[in-house]
Amino acid sequence: MKTNLFQYVPGNSVIHRMNPVTKILLTIVICVAAFLSGNLFYLAGLLVVDLLIGIIAGVAGKTWTIFKGLLKIAIFLFVLQILLVRNGTPVLWIITDEGLLTAARVVIRLVVVCMPLALVLAVTRVTDLTNSLVQVLHVPYQYAFTLSTAIRFVPQFLEEMAGIMEAQTARGVAFDKARGLKKFSMILPLCAPLLISSVRRTDQTAAAAEVRGFRLRTRTSGYKKYPFTAVDLGAVLFCALLLAGAILLK
Amino acid sequence: MIVFQDLSFTYKGEKQPALQEVCLTVPDGGFLGVIGPAGAGKTTLARAISGMIPHHYSGDYYGSVTVNGLDTVETSLDEISQLVGMVFQDVDSQIISPMVEDEMLYGLENFGVPREEIPGRVEDALEKVGIADLRDRTIGSLSGGQRQKVAIASILALKPRILVLDEPTGELDPRSSRQVFSLLKELNEEQGITVILIEQKIMLLCEFARQLAVLNGGRVIFQGETREVLAHSDELQALGVNCPRVTTLSSILSEKTGEKQPACINLDEAEAMVRRLIP
């Protein structure tokens, strides 16, 4: 009913079909590239790449939502930066050219880096992500399981939170009239029971995994295999291109 | 065969024992219904059969439980769990994958079921529970009842010899609950799978289970063939265990007509009884 921001969106795009490991590689490369290069044009180019990936994957709407969310944080950081940086020549009031540049770099980097991190979960099943980590990269299964449980936990937690807010609103707690920080401070005291029930649940989830052979699982247990295909080769080449660009356009 | 011999168990950190001197036998191919008020030890009983006690939950453990001849203390949890499938009361903690299909695959992969067998088993289990259309959905998009069916299907796919279900129909409406009970009956009768079913839905339980065990305060108060146990309907009601209305009717009529009426467990029997009584 509520579409969760980080929840998987089924699809059959090129991005969906890519090997999960390649998707992780692409994410990491975008992050690294964003920090290697300080060139504003190059960074803007990376941002376009981020948005294009979202559009190709057929999750344009979600990409836009993530982008808008990040933009709010970005604007806040931008203002903070231009007020804090003292070097360079003043342009207007206490704002310097150096400050503007640094601020622009910081916020574009932030958006560029966060977008693929969020997108990768929207276009990859968590199970594929962890299974491929185990199969291809030989990550111990216990770690991969912890990761997937943590991710699985997010929508569960949000569902529970929405349920609690609804129940409290119905008994007269004015959640429906509060906004922003006020709302946040109202939710906080309610988190105690939420945490108790979550911890109780985690233990049971561990038990549920155990009685279905958690300990028997090996690297090769996964039913689905994750071969590398031409799409992945293309993506790797694209990654190399991005890195080269970052180094050239320092 | 499952045999409890004087099992007493107290969870670590608790003062009250959850089970006390439980003696219980479930024959191979049996269908045992377990009823009792909240806190009677029903879930603990299920955990003891599935080996989660003592392997996952520790505490003071006296007596023994053997499952098909294996002592659950000495046998590893992995070995027991290939024999015993367990459906939890809280579906949300049982389901560990974010997608229906992955949840179906999880146990199959771990237990090393041959690759070529896997697709058939997944399809079969989904089909049996009637949720083939949910295969590619995310768990988050399902209703409570649908999640419950996924949990059941994921266990059925493992083809356990023994099925333990802890209130598996809590989120289901009467019709879907009946479907689940019928499915269990079918598995029990056609494949000889032993079923241990914990339920509050007494009417369905009495209609489908062949044996009943009544728990109260960690002890088994009654056990035996369903009809024999239901013959104690007055005592059961004193314990706070409800009886099906048809059983109450047969017990009232026994008293009022002065002729002993066998305890009724379903509508057909009740109808036959009434028709016998009225000329």
Add this chain to the structure above:
Amino acid sequence: MIQAEHVSFSYSDQGPTVQDVSFHIEKGDFVAILGANGAGKTTTVRLIDGLIRPTQGKVLIHGADTATSPVSERARRVGFLFQNPDRQICKNTVREEILFGLKTVRGDESEEALNARCEEVLKDFGFSGDEEPFSLSRGQRQRVALASILAVEPEVLILDEPTTGLDYLECCHIMDRIRRMNREQQVTVVMVCHDMEVVLDYAQRALVMAGGKLLADGPVREIFRDAELMEKASILPPQMIGLSLRLGEGFEQADTPDAMAEAVLARRGEGGKRHEN
């Protein structure tokens, strides 16, 4: 007092879950909403309290459109008991929990008055007040949730599967208490419930839903005796009604085991032969 006028509701990504539903509920009614999973029952009760807003039509409580005022302001008049009490309970003792509810909606009253009311409710429900909710059983926690809602003396009580996961005794405790409120204080009750025996025992009127539409609205016994309707709504009637339908003439009124036994004995003539020994 509750009027639903051509109410429809759909989630943005799905088809309608409630479609053109209209009904009136009078003060003191005890109404059960029946139907299979996915029939739109829970959506309907959430619409009544305004937890979700109709995409079409409107819901009026005391003539006021619920879409125009916040849910939290309605809590004084409308209590909502959810299936899961743990979402409601947020304090460390039962007393604090009940006081929290009271202060939230009756904050304009004096501290002493609220304390007195709280003690009254504690006594009525048989709580000492110092119990920690999370060490209680599920059924007891549901009673804590009910106590804190009834403490504020709402005029309408909405119940969404209040007895799921409870054993028989706990179920009776909760339902008996609700019936008392309904009878003694004319509290209007609207309940979603899957247990038809509970519905037969407690509710007076039933709304039957299927596929988001309202199929029927009438007295519980009449509804259950309508075999065609029950089939359409995928509902299995309570056992005694099912039996009386099979037995036909002379058993129409036999909807409890006692009444059924009476009817059987009456048919045997002279109230049956009694063996005194």
